Amino acid sequence: YKNPHYAPGRSTMVHLFEWKWDDIAAECERWLGPRGFGGIQISPPNENLIIWQHNRPWWERYQPMSYQLSTRSGNAQQFANMVRRCNNVGVRIYVDAIINHMTGTWNENVGTGGNTANFGQFSYPAVPYGRNDFNWPECYIQPHDYGCCPERVRNCQLSGLKDLNQGTEHVRRMIVDFMNGLIDMGVAGFRIDAAKHMWPGDLRVIYDRLHNLNTAHGFPSGARPYIYQEVIDLGGEAVSRDEYTPLAAVTEFKFGMELSRAFLGGNQLRWLANWGPQWNLLASADSLVFIDNHDNQRGHGAGGNILTYKQARPYKAAIAFMLAHPYGEPQLMSSFGFQNTEAGPPMDNRGDLISPSINSDNTCGNGWICEHRWRQIYQMVAFRNVAGSTTINDWWDNGSSQIAFCRGGQAFIAFNNDSWDLNQTLQTCLPAGRYCDVISGFKSGNSCTGKTVTVGNDGRAHISVGANDYDMMLAIHRGDQS
Numbered sequence: 001y002k003n004p005h006y007a008p009g010r011s012t013m014v015h016l017f018e019w020k021w022d023d024i025a026a027e028c029e030r031w032l033g034p035r036g037f038g039g040i041q042i043s044p045p046n047e048n049l050i051i052w053q054h055n056r057p058w059w060e061r062y063q064p065m066s067y068q069l070s071t072r073s074g075n076a077q078q079f080a081n082m083v084r085r086c087n088n089v090g091v092r093i094y095v096d097a098i099i100n101h102m103t104g105t106w107n108e109n110v111g112t113g114g115n116t117a118n119f120g121q122f123s124y125p126a127v128p129y130g131r132n133d134f135n136w137p138e139c140y141i142q143p144h145d146y147g148c149c150p151e152r153v154r155n156c157q158l159s160g161l162k163d164l165n166q167g168t169e170h171v172r173r174m175i176v177d178f179m180n181g182l183i184d185m186g187v188a189g190f191r192i193d194a195a196k197h198m199w200p201g202d203l204r205v206i207y208d209r210l211h212n213l214n215t216a217h218g219f220p221s222g223a224r225p226y227i228y229q230e231v232i233d234l235g236g237e238a239v240s241r242d243e244y245t246p247l248a249a250v251t252e253f254k255f256g257m258e259l260s261r262a263f264l265g266g267n268q269l270r271w272l273a274n275w276g277p278q279w280n281l282l283a284s285a286d287s288l289v290f291i292d293n294h295d296n297q298r299g300h301g302a303g304g305n306i307l308t309y310k311q312a313r314p315y316k317a318a319i320a321f322m323l324a325h326p327y328g329e330p331q332l333m334s335s336f337g338f339q340n341t342e343a344g345p346p347m348d349n350r351g352d353l354i355s356p357s358i359n360s361d362n363t364c365g366n367g368w369i370c371e372h373r374w375r376q377i378y379q380m381v382a383f384r385n386v387a388g389s390t391t392i393n394d395w396w397d398n399g400s401s402q403i404a405f406c407r408g409g410q411a412f413i414a415f416n417n418d419s420w421d422l423n424q425t426l427q428t429c430l431p432a433g434r435y436c437d438v439i440s441g442f443k444s445g446n447s448c449t450g451k452t453v454t455v456g457n458d459g460r461a462h463i464s465v466g467a468n469d470y471d472m473m474l475a476i477h478r479g480d481q482s
């Protein structure tokens with residue numbers, strides 16, 4: 001369950017938060033496939049409660065009404081079409097699976113597929129679920145439960161969301177059928193929402209009943225779905241990430257927290273020389289990593305001071321470090337713009353989602369940020385693909401916040417987060433030649449629109465990243481020789 005089964009030569013996934021299935025299919029064909037992205041985490045595809053009381057907040061999608069594939073992102077046919085078109089261009093789909101709970105209790109009770117529930121009776125006829133399928137008696141997770149009481153974290157309600165009992169055969173069967181339906185349609189894996197709130201033993205039973213990935217969609221025979229479990233573990237709690245790594249991969253929230261701190265100047269970059277498990281991060285193969293996610297970019301979940309698109313310069317640098325470094329399975333966030341942390345994605349007055357528009361410079365409009373279309377980010381996706389399975393060599397630092405390293409003989413990157421210029425002749429480990437910096441520009445014909453780096457026969461080159469440059473890094477690789 002720890003292999004994403006990317007198509008050959010690909011390595012990075014992007015969370016297209018709240019995108020419509022038709023738009024994702026188009027994005028696979030026009031952008032993600034050609035640019036070498038590995039996969040996409042999609043928003044929950046199953047029916048959710050409509051919450052007009054909060055003007056259709058983004059979080060209504062975390063309140064399941066049924067497992068029917070009917071949401072603001074599209075219906076079952078559009079879903080199947082998206083998966084097929086994305087797999088055809090080598091881009092995998094990972095589903096955000098909300099299997100810990102159903103809805104909370106609201107005055108409104110109509111779902112995006114038109115189904116209803118009776119909250120008082122714990123009745124969700126469109127699954128169907130009834131009272132016996134939920135943990136009983138009702139209790140609510142309190143903040144201090146995280147420190148003391150694993151059984152309350154697993155058996156009580158998270159934020160008042162009706163807590164399914166995955167120990168029962170009926171609940172297991174409903175969840176497994178839902179997930180297997182998606183696997184048969186060609187998805188490559190799942191994010192397991194709120195995994196901390198489910199018993200590892202129950203999850204193991206569910207995972208082991210999942211089908212192999214669908215060979216008709218290009219997966220090798222016998223391939224198991226990639227599973228990454230959302231467990232927020234910053235230390236000091238009764239439930240630990242180590243209970244989940246024997247099952248499948250786990251989201252590593254310390255990763256974005258520490259890199260945000262470093263690139264905001266709270267830690268010198270030289271300390272990143274031993275980035276990885278020595279920082280008390282999970283083992284690399286167990287770890288799904290990101291700078292921000294849909295929760296912590298807006299103050300939900302855990303961790304303050306997380307870099308987001310709103311602090312673009314250090315954010316791009318943190319992303320570049322994540323993609324240049326071999327540790328973990330990286331995930332990019334692709335956001336819609338927001339001021340209000342509860343606000344949902346761009347919509348018209350009927351509540352239908354508005355598609356992103358695509359500008360002539362490849363960026364997005366209509367309220368969508370599309371970080372995955374920022375040059376400094378998508379060109380680092382290509383950098384990671386070129387670096388492949390190489391490890392780090394020729395680490396250099398100035399004893400402060402100027403660092404540089406090579407990835408085998410494939411790629412080289414330098415960062416300057418000091419307040420003075422970086423001007424050094426450094427070992428790049430690349431063959432002699434002229435290379436285009438993929439951060440300040442791109443290769444155009446035989447020249448570079450940004451900085452050009454000339455590597456000598458000894459592999460060394462003069463590297464310059466000014467303290468006031470637009471970006472704080474410079475990156476070159478063998479795919480972009482000029």
Ligand code: AAO
Pocket residue numbers: 059060061062063098103104105143146158159160161193194195196230232233234237295300301302303304
């Ligand atoms: C909404 C409303 C609620 C209403 C509810 C029911 O906002 O007022 O009661 O509906 O009707 C999302 C939103 C929720 C929303 C929910 C359903 O974030 O606001 O509730 O949809 O619409 C915990 C879980 C983690 C979860 C996170 C948000 O462990 O699994 O809370 N994330 C996922 C999704 C998320 C979604 C759900 C789960 C539910 O990614 O989008 O919720 O499907 C500690 C614990 C964490 C815990 C946090 C927050 O963290 O460790 O496990 O996350 O507390 O409760 C420091 C500590 C750190 C600590 C943190 C916060 O940083 O170091 O460990 O402080 O105390």
